Amino acid sequence: MTPNVADILIEALPYIRYFSGMTLVVKYGGNAMVDEQLKEDFARDITLMKFIGLHPVVVHGGGPQINKVLERMGISPRFVRGMRFTDQETMDVVEMVLGGKVNKSIVAQINRQGGKSVGLTGKDGGLLQAEKLQIMHQPDENKPPEILDPGLVGRVTSVNSELISSLSAQGFIPVIAPVGVGAAGETFNINADLVASRVAGSLKSGRLIYLTDVDGLMDARGNLVTSVDAPTVTKMIQEGTISGGMIPKLEYALDALENDVEKVQIINGTKRHALLLELFTDQGIGTQVTAQSGMEK
Numbered sequence: 001m002t003p004n005v006a007d008i009l010i011e012a013l014p015y016i017r018y019f020s021g022m023t024l025v026v027k028y029g030g031n032a033m034v035d036e037q038l039k040e041d042f043a044r045d046i047t048l049m050k051f052i053g054l055h056p057v058v059v060h061g062g063g064p065q066i067n068k069v070l071e072r073m074g075i076s077p078r079f080v081r082g083m084r085f086t087d088q089e090t091m092d093v094v095e096m097v098l099g100g101k102v103n104k105s106i107v108a109q110i111n112r113q114g115g116k117s118v119g120l121t122g123k124d125g126g127l128l129q130a131e132k133l134q135i136m137h138q139p140d141e142n143k144p145p146e147i148l149d150p151g152l153v154g155r156v157t158s159v160n161s162e163l164i165s166s167l168s169a170q171g172f173i174p175v176i177a178p179v180g181v182g183a184a185g186e187t188f189n190i191n192a193d194l195v196a197s198r199v200a201g202s203l204k205s206g207r208l209i210y211l212t213d214v215d216g217l218m219d220a221r222g223n224l225v226t227s228v229d230a231p232t233v234t235k236m237i238q239e240g241t242i243s244g245g246m247i248p249k250l251e252y253a254l255d256a257l258e259n260d261v262e263k264v265q266i267i268n269g270t271k272r273h274a275l276l277l278e279l280f281t282d283q284g285i286g287t288q289v290t291a292q293s294g295m296e297k
């Protein structure tokens with residue numbers, strides 16, 4: 001029998017009670033911003049979460065959107081172990097696309113739904129202090145690791161969590177673009193999965209949810225892995241079952257758990273209302289990342 005509307009609302013009640021007052025960091029990947037309908041749904045879900053007493057904080061990406069602009073300018077996007085090779089010209093485009101177009105469009109969508117959203121890059125209020133990232137690469141175990149230089153790519157050294165908390169407490173929904181600022185005022189391009197992990201860690205948030213373009217982590221046979229722990233992640237990376245953008249996502253997910261984030265989930269943001277279904281219904285979706293096996297909901 002199809003549940004009626006009242007049943008659905010009643011099913012949500014224990015979840016709403018549980019999550020009320022909780023800070024949740026939602027990483028909104030560029031691949032999940034596929035069409036206008038999905039973008040509107042996302043903004044609605046986030047606004048609803050805020051109105052029923054949760055404190056969502058959005059960290060967004062925009063990799064595909066940056067690629068589009070670079071290609072229009074005749075620049076071929078280049079990646080070094082999943083990080084965009086960022087020279088000064090690329091950095092200008094990244095800052096324009098992430099801090100401008102993508103950030104402001106999410107803010108506008110949330111505000112249109114009746115939420116109060118504020119867009120920030122890591123430069124606003126010194127939100128994301130960063131330093132240059134050096135990538136260690138060891139393709140051959142018998143040789144010393146090489147250090148790869150991805151250019152103006154940063155790692156987060158500190159997060160101004162007070163700024164985020166005070167905005168949240170005043171009823172705002174912070175929307176953060178992954179652009180950081182260095183000690184000398186320089187601009188760094190930072191992987192959005194990393195920023196989400198560090199923001200969640202600094203807020204000691206109850207949940208970190210990665211919205212991506214697949215149902216979650218898949219095993220070698222292509223089946224969804226509903227729960228994965230640190231040793232299994234390491235094994236799956238070594239075996240090559242986890243590749244590309246999923247590697248940093250899982251590594252940063254594990255970092256977040258080490259920084260006292262209660263729970264990390266990876267879900268498919270290209271499915272309508274994935275966030276609401278995950279949070280407020282009995283049917284959990286996606287992959288839960290845990291530090292050790294046996295840790296469940």
Ligand SMILES: Nc1ncnc2c1ncn2[C@@H]1O[C@H](COP(=O)(O)OP(=O)(O)O)[C@@H](O)[C@H]1O
Pocket residue numbers: 029030031032061063193211212213214216217218219241242243244245246247249
């Ligand atoms: N084992 C795996 N399970 C699921 N996705 C994987 C796996 N290994 C690699 N991937 C790739 O990781 C991608 C998600 O990472 P990424 O493209 O960085 O997403 P986002 O832009 O949402 O951050 C998937 O689209 C998929 O192609």
Ligand SMILES: CC(=O)N[C@@H](CCC(=O)OP(=O)(O)O)C(=O)O
Pocket residue numbers: 028029030031060061062063064066082083084094153154178189190191192193
């Ligand atoms: C250093 C680095 O790679 N930065 C990313 C920042 C955006 C991002 O992470 O976007 P998605 O989450 O949509 O992939 C980039 O330039 O693409």
